[in-house]
Amino acid sequence: MIVRPFRALRPTREMVSKIAAKPYDVVTEEQAREVAKVNPYTWYKVTRPEIHFDHPVDTLDPQVHVKGKEHMEWLIKNGYMFVEDKPAIYIYQQHWRDHVQTGFFATFSVDEYIENKIKKHELTRKDKEDERVIHFKVVGAQTGPVFLMYKSRPEIDELIMKHASGEPEYDFVDESGVRHIVWVLKDDNEIQKIVDAFKDVDAFYIADGHHRAAASVRTALDLRQENPNYTGEEEFNYFLAAIFPHTQLRILDYNRVVKDLNGLSEEEFMKKVSEKFTITPWDGIYKPERKHTIGMYLSGKWYKLEPKPGTYDENDAIDSLDVSILQKNLLAPILGIENPRTDKRIDFVGGILGIEELQRLVDEGKFKVAFAMYPTSIEDLIKVSDEGKIMPPKSTWFEPKLKSGIVVHLI
Structure with missing residues (x-):
């Protein structure tokens, strides 16, 4: 080079x-x-x-x-x-x-x-x-x-x-x-x-x-x-x-906040989420501690989400990314956000602002639900780049x- x-x-x-x-x-x-x-x-x-x-x-x-x-x-x-x-x-x-x-x-x-x-x-x-x-x-x-x-x-x-x-x-x-x-x-x-x-x-x-x-x-x-x-x-x-x-x-986490539940009640929303994720209620703030764990904040409570078997392909550089898992199994099918690049109902919050920023945005009523992501790894970025693929939007925050x-x- x-x-x-x-x-x-x-x-x-x-x-x-x-x-x-x-x-x-x-x-x-x-x-x-x-x-x-x-x-x-x-x-x-x-x-x-x-x-x-x-x-x-x-x-x-x-x-x-x-x-x-x-x-x-x-x-x-x-x-x-x-x-x-x-x-x-x-x-x-x-x-x-x-x-x-x-x-x-x-x-x-x-x-x-x-x-x-x-x-x-x-x-x-x-x-x-x-x-x-x-x-x-x-x-x-x-x-x-x-x-x-x-x-x-x-x-x-x-x-x-x-x-x-x-x-x-x-x-x-x-x-x-x-x-x-x-x-x-x-x-x-x-x-x-x-x-x-x-x-x-x-x-x-x-x-x-x-x-x-x-x-x-x-x-x-x-x-x-x-x-x-x-x-x-x-x-x-x-x-x-x-x-x-x-x-x-x-790379820091790049988190998501969504303005509404796409016409669903909280109970209906949680039921649909539970079909693809194991949901664990959490005392205090939940900050994802490893890959394939996602934090969710809704109505004053934190939850730990873990994708169920069959929801992603671990051998696929894109499909195995946590941002892809969330998009494919929750944001698109449940919340109706097909294109996060252009949908005005979703916003992205850089990890530099801290997990507390997600909680604040929901508590103040600006957004209905927040998702805290584990940071994409450098190794994942290299793998995606080597395969000539494109990461989902807002996957990395350096x-x-x-x-x-x-x-x-x-x-």
């Missing part, structure tokens, strides 16, 4: 904590506006350029993204950001609660994505892709990293860890309590060791950022058409990502999130 150093556009040490921002797609426009009110430097002014306007705008309009480009140029002009003097790899370590993960920022091959050597597990929406393609082309940069992983190898992991020491270039704690540490690796010999170490790796896997990856590839294909004499070495042939060994990543604006790839 190809790992390629690059000359990042990046903040000065003094400005990194002010500029760096969450991925554009995990904050609402209103949240980005609130940050921008108190922080004029925020990278949201690049990745969410609609916040420059005091009226609704169409983010498929290239002129909206011109505002993002102008903000990036303003940061450069005023010396808040600069372009690296030579290609580098950026060792990236995140500390969150009791968890540490160490990887690096680099650029990765568009062609290897096209050849499916960079494997996916999610469907993407064309409208979201379209918006990012316009963004990347107008701004002239990949403004946020894709989140990649590789199957851990001790010799590669150690090679990366060797450089996660000494005086870092950046070391700051963000608004979510995540500590971000970056070391800039410019030594050509050491970079080459990392590049060479990955040459016999078979595949990379997208953990998060499928739309950013797909949009980067579409941007490259567009620019190749516009530049028929391209050599393959142009920056647009590569996309920005941070990559980590799979053993260091953490935490901590990568920051945008720490390093930017100019194309």
Whole structure:
């Protein structure tokens, strides 16, 4: 697999904590506006350029993204950001609660994505892709990293860890309590060791950022058409990502809440659920403790649900996922939620908010029933990706999130 150093556009040490921002797609426009009110430097002014306007705008309009480009140029002009003097790899370590993960920022091959050597597990929406393609082309940069992983190898992991020491270039704690540490690796010999170490790796896997990856590839294909004499070495042939060994990543639960019981009484609902699941009433909050256990909260009470034999195929990468078991045996046939991507009666709650959030949403009457899921495993994600299959929507919630604006790839 190809790992390629690059000359990042990046903040000065003094400005990194002010500029760096969450991925554009995990904050609402209103949240980005609130940050921008108190922080004029925020990278949201690049990745969410609609916040420059005091009226609704169409983010498929290239002129909206011109505002993002102008903000990036303003940061450069005023010396808040600069372009690296030579290609580098950026060792990236995140500390969150009791968890540490160490990887690096680099650029990765568009062609290897096209050849499916960079494997996916999610469907993407064309409208979201379209918006990012316009963004990347107008701004002239990949403004946020894709989140990649590789199957851990001790010799590669150690090679990366060797450089996660000494005086870092950046070391700051963000608004979510995540500590971000970056070391800039410019030594050509050491970079080459990392590049060479990955040459016999078979595949990379997208953990998060499928739309950013797909949009980067579409941007490259567009620019190749516009530049028929391209050599393959142009920056647009590569996309920005941070990559980590799979053993260091953490997937949190991604839970479900539903607004009604599809016309059923609670008694009728429980009877139907009991046909496919063993139901155990639970004292206090029930947080699933292993695969194939699901928590259910209804009318002030928690229950443990365990799927009965015959409700799923343990040998099928998709069918054996807990989110699939719940969808196939309860959400669709009992609650009538055939397409959780589009049905307005269901919502999804990231595990970062805690199991108590599910209880609160039901207790306040916003939803009728909640389902607490055991987190999808990294191994399940790899298995699904290797088989070329697509996970059900909202199967994984990676935490901590990568920051945008720490390093930017100019194309």
